[in-house]
Amino acid sequence: MRIDIITVLPELLRSPFEASIMKRAIDKGLVEVHFHNLRDYTTNRQKSVDDYQFGGGAGMVMMIQPIDDCITKLKSERHYDEIIYMTPDGETLSQGMANKMSMLENIIILCGHYKGVDQRVRDHFITKEISIGDYVLSGGELGALVLSDALIRLIPGVLSDETSALTDSFQDNLLSGPIYTRPAEYKGWKVPEVLTSGHAAKIEKWREDMAYEHTKNRRPDLLDE
Numbered sequence: 001m002r003i004d005i006i007t008v009l010p011e012l013l014r015s016p017f018e019a020s021i022m023k024r025a026i027d028k029g030l031v032e033v034h035f036h037n038l039r040d041y042t043t044n045r046q047k048s049v050d051d052y053q054f055g056g057g058a059g060m061v062m063m064i065q066p067i068d069d070c071i072t073k074l075k076s077e078r079h080y081d082e083i084i085y086m087t088p089d090g091e092t093l094s095q096g097m098a099n100k101m102s103m104l105e106n107i108i109i110l111c112g113h114y115k116g117v118d119q120r121v122r123d124h125f126i127t128k129e130i131s132i133g134d135y136v137l138s139g140g141e142l143g144a145l146v147l148s149d150a151l152i153r154l155i156p157g158v159l160s161d162e163t164s165a166l167t168d169s170f171q172d173n174l175l176s177g178p179i180y181t182r183p184a185e186y187k188g189w190k191v192p193e194v195l196t197s198g199h200a201a202k203i204e205k206w207r208e209d210m211a212y213e214h215t216k217n218r219r220p221d222l223l224d225e
């Protein structure tokens with residue numbers, strides 16, 4: 001997968017790709033991530049990417065010209081499956097969306113700032129609008145990172161044990177149940193006996209029951225889906 005991120009703050013994006021699973025995915029050649037600084041596409045001397053809103057009102061708006069030039073250049077080099085705009089009024093990111101999108105080859109993620117982008121960008125360039133939740137961030141970069149992480153960890157070969165992602169919360173509409181590691185007893189607090197029984201079928205059944213109970217308590221809405 002190739003991810004091209006368009007931003008006014010590339011410095012905000014770098015370090016998460018330089019650690020842990022996202023770094024490993026890049027090092028293994030399973031993912032390429034490229035940052036594009038919108039200011040490199042401005043045609044004005046001040047390198048400004050925003051301007052006042054038509055009709056008045058508080059907050060600046062990101063101008064269409066630098067975004068058009070950046071996206072048009074990228075599209076002239078390869079086909080993109082999706083051109084995504086991170087925005088609070090987009091479709092809320094879910095595991096189901098991440099599962100599907102992790103199979104895409106090339107995507108562009110546009111990070112907004114200020115009041116957001118000129119509507120004509122959304123009307124003419126964007127193919128998908130994604131929110132990471134019902135709250136407002138200062139910019140799209142943190143959202144782009146959340147989306148990238150959710151997709152990258154699902155790409156085959158990225159996790160050392162691929163079955164791990166399949167047993168995480170939200171796969172099969174269930175939350176993940178409780179998990180334990182050594183020691184089997186700590187300060188008198190014992191691990192559930194079944195987990196140390198060595199009985200694979202019983203362990204599997206216990207895990208299923210616990211996941212169901214946990215989901216029923218915390219997120220009964222998932223069981224309705």
Ligand SMILES: C[S@@+](CC[C@H](N)C(=O)[O-])C[C@H]1O[C@@H](n2cnc3c(N)ncnc32)[C@H](O)[C@@H]1O
Binds near residue numbers: 112140
């Ligand atoms: C201050 S916000 C603009 C909010 C916009 N005026 C509104 O009310 O919907 C600036 C940028 O942050 C990003 N952003 C903010 N909240 C977000 C969220 N929940 N999900 C994804 N992106 C978000 C978007 O790219 C947005 O253009």
